[in-house]
Amino acid sequence: MAQAPMLVRLYRGLTPLLLPLAWRSVSRKLTDQGVSEARARERLGQATLPRPQGRLIWFHAASVGESLAVLQLITALGEHLPQTEFLITSGTATSAELIAKRMPPRCRHQFAPLDAPAPVCRFLDHWRPDAALLVESELWPLMIVETAARGAPLALVNARLSAKSVEGWRKWPRTAGYVLGQFALFLTQNQAAADNLLSLGADPARVVTGINLKSTSAPLAEDAATVAELAAALGGRPLWAASSTHAGEEEIILAAHRQLLERHPDLCLMLIPRHPDRGADIAAMIRATGMALARRSAGEMPGAGQQVFLADTLGELGSWYAVAPIVFMGGSLKPIGGHNPFEPADFGAALLTGPHVSNFTESYAPLFALGAAREVADAPEIATAVDDLLTRPEHLTAMRSAARSFADRRQASLDEMVATLSTALSLRPAAPAGAGPDQV
The missing domain is CATH 3.40.50.11720 (3-Deoxy-D-manno-octulosonic-acid transferase, N-terminal domain)
Known part of the structure; x- marks a missing residue:
């Protein structure tokens, strides 16, 4: 093996001196957890x-x-x-x-x-x-x-x-x-x-x-009882989801939902923030729009008069995807890089995404080619895309079928x-x- 470059040898010599400081930091963090x-x-x-x-x-x-x-x-x-x-x-x-x-x-x-x-x-x-x-x-x-x-x-x-x-x-x-x-x-x-x-x-x-x-x-695990409870709470109301959203994206999603309610007054939005600890701030944001919400972290399910279901918990994403036929993937309206589209595709969801998907470029390319995903850039485009899927069931069926085909390639x-x-x-x-x- 070739001799190590000077920088590697220097690194080898310095790390023992820095080890006590590094150990103190990581051990404290692990102990605290x-x-x-x-x-x-x-x-x-x-x-x-x-x-x-x-x-x-x-x-x-x-x-x-x-x-x-x-x-x-x-x-x-x-x-x-x-x-x-x-x-x-x-x-x-x-x-x-x-x-x-x-x-x-x-x-x-x-x-x-x-x-x-x-x-x-x-x-x-x-x-x-x-x-x-x-x-x-x-x-x-x-x-x-x-x-x-x-x-x-x-x-x-x-x-x-x-x-x-x-x-x-x-x-x-x-x-x-x-x-x-x-x-x-x-x-x-x-x-x-x-x-x-x-x-x-x-x-x-x-x-x-x-x-x-x-x-x-x-595939994400789903809880049959939770799925049944949400389906019963919706009572046949149409549903779309916005998942893994970040600060600055919820405002756009809520604006799109307000537009959609004009044509689909019984429509429910399931809003799933990337970081559930932001739930209180997002709930206040929803109330400020005049829309009523149910909050999962409070043990609630969406009632007939509630336009938004805030799913601000961990570990239930599979159950939410099992119910949602249309899923917008967050982290994509802002230059964050996007989030995992495979998880909703496993459940046959029609996928919407913003333009910023650099972390999953190689994944979205076949999704777009198959017709399983559609790019949207702002609230009007999101509203138009969701409206199209709600009013043209043949489009929704085709996108969901394409998403399942994409997911089926997993084992190969x-x-x-x-x-x-x-x-x-x-x-x-x-x-x-x-x-x-x-x-x-």
């Missing part, structure tokens, strides 16, 4: 679980979104490699809690080691991963270099780098090339991510333009990803019975 001291010390590389026998594949994801996105991939790899064990690491208490609820077979969770020599080496000495898959933009130099040095092939899956990150790496081309040179495979979300990695010195033979990992995640995409990873990382299925365990 109810994590035990023993588990918090996993961030120092001190394992709280034994290493299982046989081959172990390590996945590292930064936080909630990345962790949940990778669980279905772990499940699929587990089916392909039935004698292989899995480890998933993350850095936040919330991600650990959610992973524990959805843990795939033969998998366990630990908090990731801080990127300093002692924690990383302690972690690797204990777990001895046979392959490592980092998710999205987790480019921690020591974690990467030390893992590769021990012979574990590395992949960066669902790879994407922010413009700021790319700009930073470009200032140090030798360091960027050295760090990226440790990977056997880059499986990117889209062509833009692939181009960024190539511009930073990634080996073109190792860069594969793939799909957004979130498109392979399992996942199988393709498993095959690509297995080839690049030399992961073979188990040997025939009696021939011993599967090996890397």
Whole structure:
């Protein structure tokens, strides 16, 4: 292996000096969130679980979104490699809690080691991963270099780098090339991510333009009792939803809804903010328009005289999508980058979106091509689109059918990803019975 550039050597020398400060900060945060001291010390590389026998594949994801996105991939790899064990690491208490609820077979969770020599080496000495898959933009130099040095092939899956990150790496081309040179495979979300990695010195033979990992995640769970309760409360009233909305978007959605009420006086809007803790402010905003609302966080369902249902809770999104035939996806009227369109598509919702979907460009392209999604830019365009779907049921049926077709491609995409990873990382299925365990 080529000698590490000066910047990497400097980083290796400085991180032990910064470790006490970093440890103080992360341990306090984890403790405040109810994590035990023993588990918090996993961030120092001190394992709280034994290493299982046989081959172990390590996945590292930064936080909630990345962790949940990778669980279905772990499940699929587990089916392909039935004698292989899995480890998933993350850095936040919330991600650990959610992973524990959805843990795939033969998998366990630990908090990731801080990127300093002692924690990383302690972690690797204990777990001895046979392959490592980092998710999205987790480019921690020591974690990467030390893992590769021990012979574990590395992949960066669902790879994407922010413009700021790319700009930073470009200032140090030798360091960027050295760090990226440790990977056997880059499986990117889209062509833009692939181009960024190539511009930073990634080996073109190792860069594969793939799909957004979130498109392979399992469908959201729905609660049958909640679905039935909402359907009964609506009593046959038409419904549309605006999901994952941000500040500055709710005003536009409410303006569109007011226009729609002129033609559809019994129409109900289900407003699902991205951050439910904004519920009180949004409720005040709705009241200021003169529209009546029901608020889910208060245990309410929409009554006959309530034009807006504010769904300001967590964990019920699948139930809401199961009822809503039309869903506008937020984070797209403002330059935020959009949010996951796969989740409502799983339920066959006709999709509307604003123009700002840079985080899901590769996903919206086929949705537009199939006729499953429609772009809208402001309140009048939203109102026109929803009105069209309400008054022309054949248009709504066609869009919903196209959305289901898009969602049905999930398993084929996942199988393709498993095959690509297995080839690049030399992961073979188990040997025939009696021939011993599967090996890397």
